[in-house]
Amino acid sequence: MRLGQKSLERNSRNKPNITKANSLLCPTCCVEYVEVEFDFEVDGVILHSVKALRCPGCDEEVFSPEQHEAIRKLIIDSIEF
Numbered sequence: 001m002r003l004g005q006k007s008l009e010r011n012s013r014n015k016p017n018i019t020k021a022n023s024l025l026c027p028t029c030c031v032e033y034v035e036v037e038f039d040f041e042v043d044g045v046i047l048h049s050v051k052a053l054r055c056p057g058c059d060e061e062v063f064s065p066e067q068h069e070a071i072r073k074l075i076i077d078s079i080e081f
Contacts, residue, residue: 024064029057036061040071045078047071 024033033053040050050071052061063071 024053024062026055026057026060028060029055031055031057033062042071042075045075047074047078050074 025031026033033055035051036054037049037051040047040052051067052063053067054061
């Protein structure tokens with residue numbers, strides 16, 4: 001057994017391996033994030049139906065790089081004249 005492998009096995013022993021390829025896991029819960037939509041306010045600009053990733057275990061919300069870029073474009077479009 002390589003150094004550190006025992007620790008890795010102990011930490012993941014009770015975690016089911018049911019994630020999809022390229023899925024993101026919550027670092028706190030080791031649970032796959034699910035995609036959600038909600039209204040979001042940034043600097044006084046209200047964005048509707050913003051997509052994000054939410055952990056079903058701890059409710060932490062994060063944005064994927066693609067979601068972040070979409071939000072950036074929405075903000076730019078909303079402040080342009």
